[in-house]
Amino acid sequence: MAADTVREDIRTFLTSRRARLTPEQAGLPDIGQRRVSGQRRVSGLRRSEVAQLAAISVEYYTRLERGNVRGVSQEILDALSAALRLNDVERAYLAALVRAANASHRPADRDGGATHVRRRLQQLLDAITGGAAFVRNAHLDVLATNTLARALYRQALDTADEPPNLARFVFLDPRARRFYRDWDRIAHDAVGSLRTETARSPHDTDLADLIDDLATHSPDFTDRWDAHHVEYYRSGLQHFHHPDVGDLDLDYDALEIPADPGLTIVTYTMSPTAPSAPAFVGLLEGVT
Template sequence: MGRMETGTTLGEFLRTRRGRLSPEDLGIASYGARRVPGLRREELARLAGVSVTYYTRLEQGQSHQASESVIEALARALELSDDERGYLHNLARPRRAHPRTAAPATARHGTRQLIGSLNVPAVVVGMRTEVLAWNPLGHRLLAGHLDPDAPDRSDRRPNLTRMLFLDPHHRDLYPRWENSTSCAVASLRLAVGRHREDIELAALVGDLAMKSEEFATLWAAHPVAEHASGPRHLRHPEVGELTVELETLVLADEPDHRLLVYSAADESPSQAALQLLGA
């Protein structure tokens, strides 16, 4: 199941964020040589207003009763982003006694009908980045080498994160692959924080860590950010290079599902490329 199941994820995250802060930047006098960069435990504890012993137990996974106020104080001291702050609070929540396996997700009929009516690429993904449905343009843009009906079979569903690291055809779609993988792992971290009890999500992380050294390295760094919108630069095997704008919509009746919509600027070469792909 990978690191996600060891119970030390909270401590690992705190250590990585402690390590990126400079005492000088925070106005802390630094004495003596430091074996590792960043704040010492006692410095962070002092900034957050908690005892060194308490913080050490929290970082070492020996305490699971951190209050909301303590977690918020640590988030302020560590200067976390909004995404990182939410992730930290999720990690500090008590976990269920037993992991669970959710039933395979499905895209609602109305959602399928909606994306079928769009003239831009659209994809519906579940909380594990598995593809639940796509319209013809979405299929051709992201995975034309796969069976268009693959999302309809839960045992063969494409997974966007898995494809990014393990499918050479999908990997070639991203000329800025390193940046794309960083974004993907940072978003997956958020999903893990929200669904720590999900067995299949843990299995996805473990499988990717075993099969991809790049994924394992990125995962260990604990990037945390929601990359739900913005430009995506692609190199498509049929229509060449193009830049599309991604917008991610949360579906009201299925809050763990996301609708990914890709568009291009009017009268741009990228729009012409999408139209050619659709033709």
């Protein structure tokens, strides 16, 4: 990621976070502002209001919002993060962008685009027989699966791309909108994960190529990318419609692998008493 790109990402991120907050949400009185038809001229907080909340000058905040973060202290970043009500993921994203902007030389990216897994990881996946499990990299490439994951994700894996990529499936394959019953949330999370990775690995050309390809072929991706949302895909409930067994509501957990930075194990399981348990059992029986 070029220096100009990093500065632009900082600018658009801070601007978007400022725009989403009202004075009331930030704990400021909404008084003395020029209004048109009862509405503030500015969407969200003004720069002066962010500066007030962060206890810095308007001039300094303006400099930061323009991407000039050279030498900014952690104390200032903490104050700015608090002023903008950033969550933990957003704080980490901003910190990564600032590190990239302040780097005196090009740092080595982590291997977020790894294409192979260790034999022991495949053994671990194969040992999981009561749930679906796969390993993906930070580009959302699926690198290894167990038997049930292959059955669950057979449409996403049915591609000429090697390795299969979940973001491409979500945005470029029409089957994804039926497979994911909550497609909007999945699309939101996929973009947020890729956006987060761009700050972690700002010089990853393969990641940049993936993003360019998705933006070229999917207006839905572009709209979400421009919103500058960031996300960690960690844990929750995911709703599928499987072409063979129907609706499935599966608990998922995404576990980063310390020994293999950039790789994540994703598992899908279900309580035996869940309403869609019979469908999940049917999928299990179909692969045993």
